[in-house]
Amino acid sequence: GLGGRINTVLQTCFFALSGVLPRDEAIRRIKAMITHSYAEKGAVVVAQNNAAVDQALAELHEVIIPAIATSVLERPPIVPATAPAFVKRVTAAIMAGHGDALPVSAMPVDGTFPLGTAAWEKRNIAEDVPIWETDLCIQCGQCSIACPHSVICARFFDVARLVDVPETFKTAPVNARGYPDTRFTLQFYVEDCTGCGLCVEVCPAHAVDDPNHRAINMAPKAPVLVSERANIAFFETLPVNDRALVDFADVRGVQFLEPLFEFSGACGGCGETPYLRLLSQLFGDRAQIANATGCSSIYGGSLPVTPWATDKAGRGPAWSNSLFEDNAEFGLGFRLAADMHLALAVRLLRDLAPSLGADLVEAAIAAPQIRESEIVAQRQRVAALRARVTALGDAPGARDLLSVLDHMVRRSIWLVGGDGWAYDIGFGGLDHVLASGRDVNVLVLDTEVYSNTGGQASKATPLGAVAKFAAAGKRTARKDLALQAIAYGNVYVAQVAMGANPQHTLLAMREAEAWPGPSLILAYSHCIAHGYDLRYGMKQQDLATASGYWPLFRFNPAMRRAGEAPFRLDSPRPSIPLKDYAYNELRYRSLAASRPEEAAALLAQAGTAVMEKYAQYEAL
Ligand code: SF4
Ligand code: SF4
Ligand code: SF4
Numbered sequence: 001g002l003g004g005r006i007n008t009v010l011q012t013c014f015f016a017l018s019g020v021l022p023r024d025e026a027i028r029r030i031k032a033m034i035t036h037s038y039a040e041k042g043a044v045v046v047a048q049n050n051a052a053v054d055q056a057l058a059e060l061h062e063v064i065i066p067a068i069a070t071s072v073l074e075r076p077p078i079v080p081a082t083a084p085a086f087v088k089r090v091t092a093a094i095m096a097g098h099g100d101a102l103p104v105s106a107m108p109v110d111g112t113f114p115l116g117t118a119a120w121e122k123r124n125i126a127e128d129v130p131i132w133e134t135d136l137c138i139q140c141g142q143c144s145i146a147c148p149h150s151v152i153c154a155r156f157f158d159v160a161r162l163v164d165v166p167e168t169f170k171t172a173p174v175n176a177r178g179y180p181d182t183r184f185t186l187q188f189y190v191e192d193c194t195g196c197g198l199c200v201e202v203c204p205a206h207a208v209d210d211p212n213h214r215a216i217n218m219a220p221k222a223p224v225l226v227s228e229r230a231n232i233a234f235f236e237t238l239p240v241n242d243r244a245l246v247d248f249a250d251v252r253g254v255q256f257l258e259p260l261f262e263f264s265g266a267c268g269g270c271g272e273t274p275y276l277r278l279l280s281q282l283f284g285d286r287a288q289i290a291n292a293t294g295c296s297s298i299y300g301g302s303l304p305v306t307p308w309a310t311d312k313a314g315r316g317p318a319w320s321n322s323l324f325e326d327n328a329e330f331g332l333g334f335r336l337a338a339d340m341h342l343a344l345a346v347r348l349l350r351d352l353a354p355s356l357g358a359d360l361v362e363a364a365i366a367a368p369q370i371r372e373s374e375i376v377a378q379r380q381r382v383a384a385l386r387a388r389v390t391a392l393g394d395a396p397g398a399r400d401l402l403s404v405l406d407h408m409v410r411r412s413i414w415l416v417g418g419d420g421w422a423y424d425i426g427f428g429g430l431d432h433v434l435a436s437g438r439d440v441n442v443l444v445l446d447t448e449v450y451s452n453t454g455g456q457a458s459k460a461t462p463l464g465a466v467a468k469f470a471a472a473g474k475r476t477a478r479k480d481l482a483l484q485a486i487a488y489g490n491v492y493v494a495q496v497a498m499g500a501n502p503q504h505t506l507l508a509m510r511e512a513e514a515w516p517g518p519s520l521i522l523a524y525s526h527c528i529a530h531g532y533d534l535r536y537g538m539k540q541q542d543l544a545t546a547s548g549y550w551p552l553f554r555f556n557p558a559m560r561r562a563g564e565a566p567f568r569l570d571s572p573r574p575s576i577p578l579k580d581y582a583y584n585e586l587r588y589r590s591l592a593a594s595r596p597e598e599a600a601a602l603l604a605q606a607g608t609a610v611m612e613k614y615a616q617y618e619a620l
């Protein structure tokens with residue numbers, strides 16, 4: 001009943017063996033603390049912990065260490081021999097707990113660390129992993145977009161590539177007309193899987209006679225580990241799909257975009273990370289990310305590894321972390337710097353236009369850069385210009401132009417953080433940045449609590465939910481940050497929930513990025529702090545929207561310019577009672593257990609608030 005938690009068991013064993021306190025007294029005190037700590041979570045949680053204490057004592061026995069080890073299992077090296085030199089020399093040493101022994105000279109002199117290093121940290125924490133059934137799969141992309149750890153990678157490729165294929169490597173004919181020689185595959189990086197099961201829950205395809213038998217199903221990892229390593233090695237020989245051939249407008253198409261955020265150490269089933277993976281896929285090396293402190297900065301960039309990665313050419317998103325209180329301003333600085341570099345590039349291009357070709361220069365300056373095809377065309381112009389500028393050698397301005405020429409490809413500036421940053425501590429700065437009118441994109445990974453520090457209430461915490469500093473249930477409704485931003489009129493605002501509608505999330509992220517002013521996306525993110533099995537996280541997001549608690553909408557100032565209504569309420573009217581969503585989560589349910597009358601009153605109040613808020617949005 002305690003899931004993966006081991007603290008109660010280990011604590012019991014420690015005090016039973018150590019003699020720090022008389023055994024009976026220690027156990028009595030442990031049980032008293034269980035009641036004290038978990039009473040608010042309900043009698044079931046208290047009983048589960050007490051049962052864990054009793055069971056731990058019953059099973060506690062001595063393990064005799066044999067004189068000779070007989071196991072044939074061997075501990076693999078910290079990182080494989082194929083890892084880059086820095087990873088072997090520095091990252092692996094830190095992973096092994098020998099970081100203190102590294103000399104200062106081992107550190108990068110400018111403080112920048114290699115990217116994509118999480119890929120070398122094979123944690124192997126899942127006992128069960130998804131197994132793909134090619135004949136049931138409809139190639140919809142739902143599993144790969146939802147996987148919090150970027151474990152699932154899709155690719156299409158020419159059948160002629162299937163040479164020297166491992167016996168267990170699975171493919172299927174690609175599910176599209178006109179491509180008879182093209183195969184589809186889904187590769188699962190099983191050593192990076194957390195076993196959360198979320199992908200199985202979102203898979204819409206199942207056997208005709210058994211709705212519980214999906215196109216992916218969890219099964220023990222041990223029997224497939226060796227063969228999957230071979231499959232992954234083969235998969236990595238397949239060419240990455242050309243971005244120009246991928247349909248960016250569709251979840252099914254987006255699964256083929258290379259993720260540049262992979263294998264993060266977020267909690268199994270985390271609701272934040274799928275949004276970041278999608279961001280990395282859509283905007284790739286054009287993305288510059290200012291990340292506020294919080295969960296996303298911890299799993300995003302804590303030594304020794306980072307999940308932010310590069311493509312084979314060594315290009316990827318630029319990422320940096322700043323504080324809760326100044327991240328919006330930090331990201332605005334990215335925008336201002338990019339604008340200055342662009343202005344310098346344009347001036348130098350015009351100065352050198354007689355040598356570079358006026359037509360090419362003006363085409364590059366005037367180029368539209370919204371759609372991916374336009375970005376691809378601009379990259380080609382910039383490559384042509386680079387060759388011509390390089391040929392100018394030491395001509396005045398040529399070297400300066402080379403240093404800023406890449407800015408002719410539009411930068412995509414993202415300010416990322418949680419609700420603690422956006423609603424609370426960094427709100428003043430965020431408001432300032434939104435009011436600046438500058439082209440920045442704000443992604444709020446909204447877990448409705450301070451997740452990283454243990455679940456304290458923020459201004460995003462909903463009415464009636466229990467959180468730290470709101471032990472009796474929060475008595476006020478969450479702040480409507482979306483409406484505040486909409487009030488500016490020139491800010492693109494979207495409220496999304498990937499589990500409710502991934503296609504809507506995709507649309508909002510692309511629209512926000514395309515809008516040449518400030519954008520704000522509030523992204524519902526399920527979290528362990530909500531108190532339920534995150535295997536059902538995406539389903540719970542769907543219920544949040546179905547209950548009207550988390551309506552999906554977009555406010556797009558571009559629509560107003562086109563003469564249309566800028567506000568679109570994208571989810572239907574509430575179709576289930578709030579209770580059917582809320583009481584799946586311990587943060588709501590625990591109050592019902594400890595203070596049933598207050599909980600009922602708060603739930604009724606919250607239900608009314610939901611309907612009033614929905615009516616307010618409908619009127620927009
Ligand atoms: S079980 Fe979880 S981590 Fe593993 S592939 Fe599925 S969604 Fe990803
Ligand atoms: S969600 Fe299921 S049907 Fe869709 S691609 Fe994944 S395995 Fe196939
Ligand atoms: S605490 Fe919540 S938001 Fe943070 S990594 Fe875990 S699940 Fe994700």
